[in-house]
Amino acid sequence: MHKIDNFIDGQRQAPVSGHYLDNVEPATGQVYSQVASSDADDVDRAVAAATAAAPGWYELGATGRAACMRRLAALVTAHADALAQAESKDNGKPLWLASEVDIPRVASNLEFFADAATQFASECHPMTHGINYTLREPLGVVGCISPWNLPLYLMTWKIAPALAAGNTVVAKPSEVTPATASLLAELTVEAGWPPGVLNLVHGSGPKAGASLVDHPGIKAVSFTGGTATGKAIASAMAPTFRKVSLELGGKNPTVVFDDCDFEQTVDQVARAAFSNQGQICLCGSRILVQQSIYERFKKALVERVAALRVGDPTESTSQQGALVSAAHRDKVLVAIDTARAEGGQVLCGGHPVEVSGRCSEGYFVAPTLIEGLDMYCATAQEEIFGPVATLHAFADETEAVQLANATRYGLAASVWSNDVHRCHRVAKNLQCGIVWVNCWMVRDLRTPFGGTKASGLGREGGLEAMRFFTEPKNVCIDVGL
Ligand code: NDP
Numbered sequence: 001m002h003k004i005d006n007f008i009d010g011q012r013q014a015p016v017s018g019h020y021l022d023n024v025e026p027a028t029g030q031v032y033s034q035v036a037s038s039d040a041d042d043v044d045r046a047v048a049a050a051t052a053a054a055p056g057w058y059e060l061g062a063t064g065r066a067a068c069m070r071r072l073a074a075l076v077t078a079h080a081d082a083l084a085q086a087e088s089k090d091n092g093k094p095l096w097l098a099s100e101v102d103i104p105r106v107a108s109n110l111e112f113f114a115d116a117a118t119q120f121a122s123e124c125h126p127m128t129h130g131i132n133y134t135l136r137e138p139l140g141v142v143g144c145i146s147p148w149n150l151p152l153y154l155m156t157w158k159i160a161p162a163l164a165a166g167n168t169v170v171a172k173p174s175e176v177t178p179a180t181a182s183l184l185a186e187l188t189v190e191a192g193w194p195p196g197v198l199n200l201v202h203g204s205g206p207k208a209g210a211s212l213v214d215h216p217g218i219k220a221v222s223f224t225g226g227t228a229t230g231k232a233i234a235s236a237m238a239p240t241f242r243k244v245s246l247e248l249g250g251k252n253p254t255v256v257f258d259d260c261d262f263e264q265t266v267d268q269v270a271r272a273a274f275s276n277q278g279q280i281c282l283c284g285s286r287i288l289v290q291q292s293i294y295e296r297f298k299k300a301l302v303e304r305v306a307a308l309r310v311g312d313p314t315e316s317t318s319q320q321g322a323l324v325s326a327a328h329r330d331k332v333l334v335a336i337d338t339a340r341a342e343g344g345q346v347l348c349g350g351h352p353v354e355v356s357g358r359c360s361e362g363y364f365v366a367p368t369l370i371e372g373l374d375m376y377c378a379t380a381q382e383e384i385f386g387p388v389a390t391l392h393a394f395a396d397e398t399e400a401v402q403l404a405n406a407t408r409y410g411l412a413a414s415v416w417s418n419d420v421h422r423c424h425r426v427a428k429n430l431q432c433g434i435v436w437v438n439c440w441m442v443r444d445l446r447t448p449f450g451g452t453k454a455s456g457l458g459r460e461g462g463l464e465a466m467r468f469f470t471e472p473k474n475v476c477i478d479v480g481l
Helices: 040-059 061-078 080-091 095-119 151-164 177-190 205-214 225-239 262-278 291-306 326-341 398-405 420-427 462-468
Strands: 003-004 006-008 012-014 021-023 030-036 124-126 130-138 141-145 168-172 197-198 219-226 241-245 252-256 286-292 345-348 368-373 388-394 412-416 434-437 470-478
Touching: 006 040, 006 177, 006 219, 021 080, 021 398, 030 219, 040 141, 040 168, 040 197, 040 205, 061 080, 061 151, 061 177, 080 095, 080 151, 080 177, 095 151, 141 205, 151 177, 151 219, 151 286, 168 205, 168 462, 177 197, 197 225, 219 225, 225 241, 252 262, 252 398, 252 462, 262 286, 262 291, 262 388, 262 412, 286 291, 286 398, 286 412, 291 345, 291 368, 291 388, 326 345, 326 368, 326 388, 368 434, 388 398, 412 420, 420 434
Parallel strands: 003 030, 141 168, 141 219, 168 197, 219 241, 252 286, 252 412, 286 388, 368 388, 412 434
Antiparallel strands: 006 012, 006 197, 021 030, 124 130, 130 470, 345 368
16 A cells, blocks of 8 residues: 655655554545654654754755745646646545646745745835844744645645745645645655755644644744644644744635625635535635525525536536545534534535445535524534535625624635625625635735634735744844934
């Protein structure tokens, strides 16, 4: 069976313990590889390699680092098909989605932050008799911990700014989707990266992840994942005052007003709720619709969602693939049962899907829409992170904003209306880090990305990320005038 090892100091390394975990293909339910089950010993080795590599990486300068990153981006593009196949197999997402979204974005992340490395500048604050300038230096060795839903997309969204800013990295991908991270690490050798600049430690969150967070050689942690895990990481880092960036869960509202562009909105609301089987932190899982169009909108949306084809991720006709694991599939089905117990009416879906042939043991769930739930019940409050969305009616703008904000989360929202004044008002009043108006998940990598409330701390993207991965130091000079 193929073994996915750690990648430390520019080469594959078996875990010190010799232990591996099974890696399952979600679409078939079959174990198809084994991944290193790392612990503190492996983290020690990775941090040592990253520490040794740090001065050389810094001394390459912004131009040298950017050149390395651009060579890697070119190799990602050259190997895009193999990477997309690996991502789809590991995660269960449709192959076309991995090919059209995940892997191109990996290349863009590397290219974007290669540019950022060469364009990054710091502040200067002149005074009457002096001048201040701000040095922004890399932190040293940083930890990047990423989830399974957009595995390589989100890992590179972290490692690219960290490396561009001159840090070296120890990354821990999710143990359920380790494959593409390892392929990328091997491509760094072909791209001529110095050994130790990017290190991967595979394994479980509580063992490999927690050891990485606890290691004193790790100067900052950039984490994307669940809110409970983020809280544990923030608590572990706090006593040593190390930096932490947290991109956490969401329960995002989609707010549909009666003056929206109806057909386009139905399409985009379905896309926002069910892309990647609803396993995107930005998915709009609470759909709020103005009372005056509620019944008509519901009918059109149910028709649209019920028609989504669930099937083998390798087939181009499959619009929905498998959920990432049996445990996650079960969690989603329990959430649907809870919704029924809370008085929700399932409008479509609400059950597992049996896909014949090679996928007969896979983890498929029908896209599910539920109505009739109070906004404060568990279904409408807890993140399900699967193909489940709830529908709620609102009377007017005031109630729309109140319902949209009635959650402990505050990651993203989308607003659908042709009234430009209302769009600005609602966007301003929503408690979240990202608002899309008449669109969803349109991304400009320069913009601040992240959430408020229980959705996280800090922002990624553009200069925000470059600032997170550097330490500012003000130098004040008396110019003697
Ligand atoms: P988890 O929080 O379970 O895991 C995320 C990562 O953290 C994984 O690599 C995991 O390892 C690791 N981990 C788990 N426990 C610890 C620990 N104690 N110390 C250090 N690392 C740990 O999230 P999921 O992987 O289940 O991802 C889904 C969640 O991620 C959802 O809540 C979703 O909203 C959120 N998310 C947020 C995004 C954002 O930008 N705000 C974007 C994408 C997802 P392992 O998997 O091996 O257990």
